[in-house]
Amino acid sequence: MIGGGAAGLMCAMTAGQRGRRVLVIEHANRIGKKILLSGGGRCNFTNINAGPTNYLSSNPHFVKSALARYRPADFIALVERHGIRYHEKKLGQLFCDDSAKQIVQMLADECRGAGVQIITRCDTDSVQALEPGFALETTRGRLACDSLVIASGGLSFPTMGASDFGYRIAQQFGLPVLPARAALVPFVFEGEMLGFCAGLAGIAMDCVARIGKAAFRENLLFTHRGLSGPAVLQISSYWQEGGTVSFDLLPELDAAAWLREAKRTRARARVRTVLAERLPDRFVDAIEGQWFENRVMAECRDAALEALGRKLNGWEVVPAGTEGYRTAEVTIGGIDTRAVSSQTMEARNVPGLYFIGEVLDVTGWLGGYNFQWAWASGFAAGQAV
Numbered sequence: 001m002i003g004g005g006a007a008g009l010m011c012a013m014t015a016g017q018r019g020r021r022v023l024v025i026e027h028a029n030r031i032g033k034k035i036l037l038s039g040g041g042r043c044n045f046t047n048i049n050a051g052p053t054n055y056l057s058s059n060p061h062f063v064k065s066a067l068a069r070y071r072p073a074d075f076i077a078l079v080e081r082h083g084i085r086y087h088e089k090k091l092g093q094l095f096c097d098d099s100a101k102q103i104v105q106m107l108a109d110e111c112r113g114a115g116v117q118i119i120t121r122c123d124t125d126s127v128q129a130l131e132p133g134f135a136l137e138t139t140r141g142r143l144a145c146d147s148l149v150i151a152s153g154g155l156s157f158p159t160m161g162a163s164d165f166g167y168r169i170a171q172q173f174g175l176p177v178l179p180a181r182a183a184l185v186p187f188v189f190e191g192e193m194l195g196f197c198a199g200l201a202g203i204a205m206d207c208v209a210r211i212g213k214a215a216f217r218e219n220l221l222f223t224h225r226g227l228s229g230p231a232v233l234q235i236s237s238y239w240q241e242g243g244t245v246s247f248d249l250l251p252e253l254d255a256a257a258w259l260r261e262a263k264r265t266r267a268r269a270r271v272r273t274v275l276a277e278r279l280p281d282r283f284v285d286a287i288e289g290q291w292f293e294n295r296v297m298a299e300c301r302d303a304a305l306e307a308l309g310r311k312l313n314g315w316e317v318v319p320a321g322t323e324g325y326r327t328a329e330v331t332i333g334g335i336d337t338r339a340v341s342s343q344t345m346e347a348r349n350v351p352g353l354y355f356i357g358e359v360l361d362v363t364g365w366l367g368g369y370n371f372q373w374a375w376a377s378g379f380a381a382g383q384a385v
Contacts, residue, residue: 002025015114015382124137148353180334187321211239271297
């Protein structure tokens, strides 16, 4: 097992419980480092609503088998068996009450109980096919195995040692790798839009972020570099360079109709006063003069109110880019799942070689979905190796 993260540890304990001799090789100084960072240190370890529609992949049916065989309820049962207290934050997102360290300790204990051996601070320099099995050249010497599982993750968080190792191994053995990019990541801007966002840094607003048919209602957060917050992170997975993102800043409200009604019932109120009842003061300050003139409502032409309403329900922006892998929570793209069995995670043309977790072209929404994919894909491979 190359990779001691969520998917690798789940696969290791599952295989060990079947009586397999398992060795986990982790290049970092400890296992589960990404788990420890997740959820602000409390680990959003699953989402009770996780299902195939919550994942992006060029092969969308691929996730169905693994997710059906290892459900959120299965991982919750494991958490409860270890006495870890947890809570639902929102939208089905489950977090530890105390610390993400408990999830890592739980996985380590399960691995230990299954006889799994774990080696940290060990880099894999090369992999060679044997007949049968594989030989690995590592910084701890030469190793041989019957089955090899690649659980090395994607490119997100390079400061933690993320690399393209898994993609290189896939290509070495003839598996196609789809273009990768940062996902669940903030947007950055240039020029006037950068100044606009920087001037509002720290302000959060309820919104619906939308690209095509994809839409998420969450908070939007202005930053010194652009836009962040859950709504932005979610929609970033659907964004392509040069594309437009739309934000409805007054969800569930027909803004134009609301403004027309205010003109009728509050004719002497100023536009700014009306807007500030539903939008942050600093935001209203920033759009005054750009989106509206601060007249009394009675003096506003209906066409101007209609235009302002459309802008509030569909503010369109074109990001200059994203913050990239430095802050991205996951990687979108990766090993083409058409070359991998959805039942076992085994490479179709390379017996004994398995790929699980983020290294595959499977990306979940924000909110525990990527951990559920790690558990499910790791379990599927662990039953087969």
